[in-house]
Amino acid sequence: MTPPLARQRWPIVDALRGVAIISMVAFHATWDLYFFGYSTLDVTQDPRGRWASHLIAGTFLTLVGIGLVLSVRGGFDA
DSSP, X not given: OOOOOOOOOOHHHHHHHHHHHHHHHHHHHHHXXXXXXXXXXXXXXXXXXXHHHHHXXXXXXXXXXXXXXXXXXXXXXX
8 A cells, every 4th residue: 555645735825825814814903993993994885995805705715726626636535
């Protein structure tokens, strides 16, 4: 029986995932500042905030798809 192939990580995917997480934290921090009255920028109504939220969510979904493809490229283990 041969050992399973060693899976190599793609640093660019990890870096993009980190950027997406930092972006999500920043977006939600901005939302919290507005919600608690410390800011006048309502990111849920501002076009830039809505654009950013869609871009961040789209980035996460794209990275999930890429991660799924990379994780099963050798086949599924049952």
